[in-house]
Amino acid sequence: MVPQKDDFRIGALSRQSGVKIETIRYYERIGVMPPPPRSQSGYRLYDDSHLRRLSFIRRSRHLGFSLEEIRGLLVLVDGHAYSCAQVQALTQDHLETTRRKIADLQKLEGVLGDMVAQCDGGLVPDCPVIDILFDQKPGNQ
Amino acid sequence: MVPQKDDFRIGALSRQSGVKIETIRYYERIGVMPPPPRSQSGYRLYDDSHLRRLSFIRRSRHLGFSLEEIRGLLVLVDGHAYSCAQVQALTQDHLETTRRKIADLQKLEGVLGDMVAQCDGGLVPDCPVIDILFDQKPGNQ
DNA sequence: GTAAACCCTGTAGTAACTACAGACTCAAGA
DNA sequence: TCTTGAGTCTGTAGTTACTACAGGGTTTAC
Structure with a gap:
């Protein structure tokens, strides 16, 4: 060429x-x-x-x-x-995947928000977030 | 041991x-x-x-x-x-990142939803989704 | 003419896993 | 006790979607 x-x-x-x-x-x-x-x-x-x-x-x-x-x-x-139908199907699939991701992240957001809310931000080595992650919830001790 | x-x-x-x-x-x-x-x-x-x-x-x-x-x-x-403050800061950061991801995905959802809505699902090789992706919007021709 | 920018191919790295291959060890059943 | 299959080891390579060199060749502007 x-x-x-x-x-x-x-x-x-x-x-x-x-x-x-x-x-x-x-x-x-x-x-x-x-x-x-x-x-x-x-x-x-x-x-x-x-x-x-x-x-x-x-x-x-x-x-x-x-x-x-x-x-x-x-x-x-x-x-x-x-066909437009094929493309629509692919895009619809993708849209639904996106919605699932959003829902998952929103659940995460909820959990994280709850965790942070339990923090009083003190200066001591004692933190509800760590406890939760170590599965040492107050009710579990 | x-x-x-x-x-x-x-x-x-x-x-x-x-x-x-x-x-x-x-x-x-x-x-x-x-x-x-x-x-x-x-x-x-x-x-x-x-x-x-x-x-x-x-x-x-x-x-x-x-x-x-x-x-x-x-x-x-x-x-x-x-300190609880350190952990809280890290978790808060992460929470904010999560919120940004949600916002980004919601924008995506909006765009994808609009695209799919423009599809009539026909059997012809002519599709607004493809046109949009090729930046061949009706108004661009 | 020179030097810097541009381009090439090949290789390897990132994050967070995941999946072998080949060899050694253990445990259960005969 | 022996056998066999399951379990474990290290090492290597692959997945996805890039990203970053290295070393060498080419082009462009001064």
């Missing part, structure tokens, strides 16, 4: 996409980014389609999709065979 | 604590669990103090404390030099 005016190297792609150079190379290695053409000196040459794909990956990562989930989405898109 | 009646081996500790054998050995390797005495044949021998410490670690992990945070707590406890 002859270098084109709109080709850019990995540093430029990194700056434009907000994804680190090393991460871009990692994505290529694990296959979610296609290997781009190279210059005579071996430099990777990217065009706008790569930038769009990388931005897709980045947005999806920011939304908490795992790389494997992103790979699944990209397989659908690359094959031009996806 | 002469084997004592209340000594038990790693499998028993694993069953009693709910922490896997390999994880126990990992905790020892990274220093949050002390190396226990050994039998003549080289088997690790644990007593109730180890079980208590491991349960502390497990509870803290379940509460989302990182191993490094747990290490910090254990340093305080081991030195018998902690």
Whole structure:
């Protein structure tokens, strides 16, 4: 492929996409980014389609999709065979996972909040938080 | 140390604590669990103090404390030099981190929910979720 | 021409585990 | 007592998603 005016190297792609150079190379290695053409000196040459794909990956990562989930989405898109139903199902799954994580964290928050509330912040080596973690609740002694 | 009646081996500790054998050995390797005495044949021998410490670690992990945070707590406890104020501060930090995670996930939930809501689940290769991820919002074309 | 920035591949590290492999030990049953 | 399977050991490597070099080649700006 002859270098084109709109080709850019990995540093430029990194700056434009907000994804680190090393991460871009990692994505290529694990296959979610296609290997781009190279210059005579071996430099990777990217065009706008790569930038769009990388931005897709980045947005999806920011939304908490795992790389494997992103790979699944990209397989659908690359094959031009996806249906809106398929994508919706994947996204719905992810949404439900997110909700479960929130619920788990909220339980945690509750427990932690209770623990902290039992602390009077004194200067003595005696603390209800430690007791709880050592399962030495006042009722257990 | 002469084997004592209340000594038990790693499998028993694993069953009693709910922490896997390999994880126990990992905790020892990274220093949050002390190396226990050994039998003549080289088997690790644990007593109730180890079980208590491991349960502390497990509870803290379940509460989302990182191993490094747990290490910090254990340093305080081991030195018998902690104050309730120190522990409270660490726990409060952790509580605030948990709250931030919840907030982040709730934002995510909102975005994902909006995305899914735009899907009519059709059978055609045309999906607002994909468009959004490719930054091809209707208003961007 | 020079020096710094850029890029390459390969390797290894992070956090918190997890899973072998190969070899030794123990315990239960015959 | 012998046998066999379970238990344990150390060492190594893998998981996920990056991240950070090292050493060497290339490009760019002054």
